[in-house]
Amino acid sequence: MENKPLNISWLFLMAWRDSRKNKARLFLFISSMILGIAALVAIYGIGDNLTKDIDRQAATLIGADLDVRTNKSPDSAARKFTDSLRKQADAYSEEQSFPSMILFMKGGGTRLVQIRALSGNFPFYGDIETTPKSAAKTFRDKHDVLVDKTLMLQYQANVGDSVQIGKVNFRIAGILNQAPGQTGFSSTIAPSVFMPLRYLKATNLAQKGSRINYNFYYKLKPQTDVDAMVTRLTPAFERHDLDQDTIKSKKESTGRSFSDVTKFLSLVGFIALLLGCIGVASAVHIYVKEKMQSIAILRCMGLSSKQAFLIFLIQITIIGFIGAVAGAALGSIIQQVLPIVFKDFLPLELQVTISWKAIGQGILLGVIISILFSLLPLISIRKVSPLNTIRVSDHTESTSKDPWRWFVYLLIFGFITCFARLQLEGWRQTLVFSISLVIGFIVLYGVAAASVWLIRKFFPSSWSYIWRQGLSNLYRPNNQTTILVLSIGLGTTFICTLFFVQSILMDRITLSTSENQPNMVIFDIQSKQRAAITELTKSEGLPLIQEVPIVTMRLQEINGVNAMENKNDSIRKYSNRAYNRELRVTFRDSLTSSERLIEGKWQGQAQDTAHISLEQGYAKSAHLSIGDRLVFNVQGVMVPAIVGSIREVDWNRVQTNFRLVFPKGVIDDAPQFHVLVTRVPNAAASAAFQQKVVSTYPNVSIIDLALILNVLDEILNKIGFVIRFMASFSIITGLIVLISSVLISKYQRMQESVLLRTIGASSLQVFMITALEYFFLGSIAAFTGIVLALIGNWGLAKFSFEVPFSPDWLTVVSIFFSISLLTTLIGVLNSRSALNRPPLEILRKNA
Amino acid sequence: MTEILSVRNLSKTYPAQGKTLSVLNDINFEIQQGSTVSIVGPSGSGKTTLLGLCAGLDRASSGSVVLNGIKLDELNEDERARVRNQHVGFIFQNFQLLPTLTALENVMVPLELRGERNVKASALTLLEKVGLAARGHHYPSQLSGGEQQRVSLARAFSNSPKILFADEPTGNLDTETGQKVEKLLFELNRDAGTTLILVTHDLELASKTNRIIRLKGGAILNDSL
Numbered sequence A: 001m002e003n004k005p006l007n008i009s010w011l012f013l014m015a016w017r018d019s020r021k022n023k024a025r026l027f028l029f030i031s032s033m034i035l036g037i038a039a040l041v042a043i044y045g046i047g048d049n050l051t052k053d054i055d056r057q058a059a060t061l062i063g064a065d066l067d068v069r070t071n072k073s074p075d076s077a078a079r080k081f082t083d084s085l086r087k088q089a090d091a092y093s094e095e096q097s098f099p100s101m102i103l104f105m106k107g108g109g110t111r112l113v114q115i116r117a118l119s120g121n122f123p124f125y126g127d128i129e130t131t132p133k134s135a136a137k138t139f140r141d142k143h144d145v146l147v148d149k150t151l152m153l154q155y156q157a158n159v160g161d162s163v164q165i166g167k168v169n170f171r172i173a174g175i176l177n178q179a180p181g182q183t184g185f186s187s188t189i190a191p192s193v194f195m196p197l198r199y200l201k202a203t204n205l206a207q208k209g210s211r212i213n214y215n216f217y218y219k220l221k222p223q224t225d226v227d228a229m230v231t232r233l234t235p236a237f238e239r240h241d242l243d244q245d246t247i248k249s250k251k252e253s254t255g256r257s258f259s260d261v262t263k264f265l266s267l268v269g270f271i272a273l274l275l276g277c278i279g280v281a282s283a284v285h286i287y288v289k290e291k292m293q294s295i296a297i298l299r300c301m302g303l304s305s306k307q308a309f310l311i312f313l314i315q316i317t318i319i320g321f322i323g324a325v326a327g328a329a330l331g332s333i334i335q336q337v338l339p340i341v342f343k344d345f346l347p348l349e350l351q352v353t354i355s356w357k358a359i360g361q362g363i364l365l366g367v368i369i370s371i372l373f374s375l376l377p378l379i380s381i382r383k384v385s386p387l388n389t390i391r392v393s394d395h396t397e398s399t400s401k402d403p404w405r406w407f408v409y410l411l412i413f414g415f416i417t418c419f420a421r422l423q424l425e426g427w428r429q430t431l432v433f434s435i436s437l438v439i440g441f442i443v444l445y446g447v448a449a450a451s452v453w454l455i456r457k458f459f460p461s462s463w464s465y466i467w468r469q470g471l472s473n474l475y476r477p478n479n480q481t482t483i484l485v486l487s488i489g490l491g492t493t494f495i496c497t498l499f500f501v502q503s504i505l506m507d508r509i510t511l512s513t514s515e516n517q518p519n520m521v522i523f524d525i526q527s528k529q530r531a532a533i534t535e536l537t538k539s540e541g542l543p544l545i546q547e548v549p550i551v552t553m554r555l556q557e558i559n560g561v562n563a564m565e566n567k568n569d570s571i572r573k574y575s576n577r578a579y580n581r582e583l584r585v586t587f588r589d590s591l592t593s594s595e596r597l598i599e600g601k602w603q604g605q606a607q608d609t610a611h612i613s614l615e616q617g618y619a620k621s622a623h624l625s626i627g628d629r630l631v632f633n634v635q636g637v638m639v640p641a642i643v644g645s646i647r648e649v650d651w652n653r654v655q656t657n658f659r660l661v662f663p664k665g666v667i668d669d670a671p672q673f674h675v676l677v678t679r680v681p682n683a684a685a686s687a688a689f690q691q692k693v694v695s696t697y698p699n700v701s702i703i704d705l706a707l708i709l710n711v712l713d714e715i716l717n718k719i720g721f722v723i724r725f726m727a728s729f730s731i732i733t734g735l736i737v738l739i740s741s742v743l744i745s746k747y748q749r750m751q752e753s754v755l756l757r758t759i760g761a762s763s764l765q766v767f768m769i770t771a772l773e774y775f776f777l778g779s780i781a782a783f784t785g786i787v788l789a790l791i792g793n794w795g796l797a798k799f800s801f802e803v804p805f806s807p808d809w810l811t812v813v814s815i816f817f818s819i820s821l822l823t824t825l826i827g828v829l830n831s832r833s834a835l836n837r838p839p840l841e842i843l844r845k846n847a
Numbered sequence B: 001m002t003e004i005l006s007v008r009n010l011s012k013t014y015p016a017q018g019k020t021l022s023v024l025n026d027i028n029f030e031i032q033q034g035s036t037v038s039i040v041g042p043s044g045s046g047k048t049t050l051l052g053l054c055a056g057l058d059r060a061s062s063g064s065v066v067l068n069g070i071k072l073d074e075l076n077e078d079e080r081a082r083v084r085n086q087h088v089g090f091i092f093q094n095f096q097l098l099p100t101l102t103a104l105e106n107v108m109v110p111l112e113l114r115g116e117r118n119v120k121a122s123a124l125t126l127l128e129k130v131g132l133a134a135r136g137h138h139y140p141s142q143l144s145g146g147e148q149q150r151v152s153l154a155r156a157f158s159n160s161p162k163i164l165f166a167d168e169p170t171g172n173l174d175t176e177t178g179q180k181v182e183k184l185l186f187e188l189n190r191d192a193g194t195t196l197i198l199v200t201h202d203l204e205l206a207s208k209t210n211r212i213i214r215l216k217g218g219a220i221l222n223d224s225l
């Protein structure tokens, strides 16, 4: 017999014919997918816009072709090297930046700012945007500064006013609106003040020990291959302890940090999409079940199993495509709105344009997903026997033995894993993600099967008829128990997880602001100023919560190996970073309340060689352990020490914490600065106190935590909003899936309710039976979903976030009741047509 | 005359609670091209099962069915589907129209399945023959039972089958409508030479066929040939 042609165009025709009377049903099937696609398209779109903008504005992110940086004062050799680079440059600028206080002469306000002392004409690309526009140029030649716009607002300062930096007065030449690479948030946390470099010396702020960052900006000759040049010079950069950035490296690092954000958000969107997939799968499952009879008839007339499969595959693909297009359209709209939230995090101006790439990705994803998740029910079409026409048989070949089924499972698993891999770092996380998903699926399936079994086995025959009928609906033929428990349960798990993770994140970053917690840190106090400032603090009636000396030093040798030897050693035993880092160290005789010894012995007073204590994270990153012999370079003096103990430090507390602590009696007389921690009762007291300190001791810096907490709060609110916004996609999708699963199962139950009414059941009885059935279903599903979420989030909290897991039980209980009641409500609402209308009408309709 | 259907030692069993339930037991008969045959017997005697096996809807437990020279037992489900499409028409007691297709489209499907194009005209002719040309664009749910059965008749004729199986084609219809359907069936047999095999409880209808096969308990009790 010759092979039958597939007759593709006819299959399309049949797919279309069959869909005509099922539009509403098919819409249900796609509706659950739309929001997930929309979320992803919106995020992809933003990501795409960002990439393009970073590309376009890369040069203005850095402002020069080459930026050479160091955080320690360059020695003469390094100076010589940076000067030598100027030969290849058309233009050159130098910047020294550091935190310092400024004092507004008019209102007397003081505030910690980032001073950026600048020479030359930086930026060479992009602009320092100022009001008036000319100020960006003119301030460089005068005794003028540019002051960040948030500061100007906060202290109600005007152009022309004076500010004091160090001991020197400057005129405000203009308001600083935007500088290269600055984000909205970076300017609220540490607002910038630009000043000409040549007056820095006069301010007396650039002293040894201050934290100054040095930047050397070059605009290279046009034909220079910057990256080749940097590669060539790398050994020199390393020799002189210099870091460098080029337009390309800046572009990459900026792109990377934002791709991390968009990746995280797409994962949240993906969860919404997965939830939608469950909706798709369950809708198609039931749809196909109802089509069995039609398929059997067609088989009777000679339709091959392949053709039957293809007709519905075509139908689903087209509907999936329409859904994906709708989702992509919605996503593009959301994409236009989302940047309002993002704006302040971005170092550049975001131009929101329709991203065809994102739309393409979204549509492709939608189509793949609708096919993939429909395949399971669709492959059973191949097994529909024509015998069903003469007898609705339940002996359709069991599909669990179908090898294709396992192939589809594998495809789905593969797809989820690959997609998750695109959003997550590394295969381990990815596998944990997709395997937990599989486990969740199996558990829910198991619970559904087990509940059915248990209800059958221990059926409460003594209950009243209505309860019995409602309960037995869970296991009678055509029941929806498995599919509803799966979809509602998994939906509940996702929703719960989102709530939990959100609260873990929020708890984690909320700093304690309770009574008697310190809220002001005064630092950079010189030894000779210490007594006076302590006195001033006390005389203002403020508590001296902490007073700590700080000595800056570098690590010279580890177990006899110095930086050079370590670098040249083929197996670098210690991290290069450990040597290069400038360390801020304190000395004291006891542990503080935020510290806990986890290894070794604490030494309070040095005997001969100092036994120092390391913070555990630092010890780990520098590869140091108990007994290691170290030599420190304390501003020219070599000080030997032995690692005596390792401490755990609670960094979340507001107080000064240190990676390295020396015992007393070793570096007590080394050049040092002091930090003083106190608590001011309110903003007015804070302002008055700051002003007093700064007017007498202009080199001293003050952090007002209340101010920082406000900014943090603002950031958290924005982050929280983004998280909630994304989560809402999942939650709404979950609701749609819930509605569509229940709506779909209604087609199955409707006939029965009508028959019940025909044989004389009252509307109330039918109502109660339906309500009870859905309540049982909803509560089994919600319960299982919540238990799964609790287990999953306990794991997340313990292993991923490393915080104790304390779920908010009120939320848990309310989620349980919301889901159960919602299921019941939707179930009942959907069946009301069976209650209100005369039975005959419905019997006829379903014939 | 040639043999269109030959049934040899045909048996069908179903597994039932550990034991096997024998539904058809060693059935043998031949049917000549162009004849009319009715299968009668009490409820549960295996009539529908037998018909299903002859039309290739199901596989026998043992024995063979040869339809138009093709051994059905050796074919897989898709090959049998092709045989059904080429040679067999089927009419069901409960009509079995496709609910999502109009009457006209229902009639067109078997032709379209063969890969034929422009089948609308011939389908309309068939609908006209059963007196429903005006209802072509109606869906099955908009037609009465009798009308639905006539559409299913038109559909069964549409691929000009060599043999037509009808399982109680008039069982769900009133006498008058039933007779209309009967008339159409016999006309087809006369005009196109289609072999007619029908299952019926209606002895009057049975008496109009050339041959009556009586089934009881899954075995042939009596064959009027």
Ligand SMILES: Nc1ncnc2c1ncn2[C@@H]1O[C@H](COP(=O)(O)OP(=O)(O)OP(=O)(O)O)[C@@H](O)[C@H]1O
Binding pocket: A391, A393, A395, B014, B016, B021, B023, B041, B042, B043, B044, B045, B046, B047, B048, B049, B050
């Ligand atoms: N899938 C099955 N599993 C078990 N037994 C079956 C199955 N299908 C049919 N039977 C049994 O086979 C016997 C014959 O059924 P069949 O439908 O052929 O009877 P029938 O002669 O058409 O009856 P009726 O006149 O009532 O339609 C019946 O006893 C029936 O219970």
Ligand SMILES: [Mg+2]
Binding pocket: B047, B048, B049
């Ligand atoms: Mg029968």
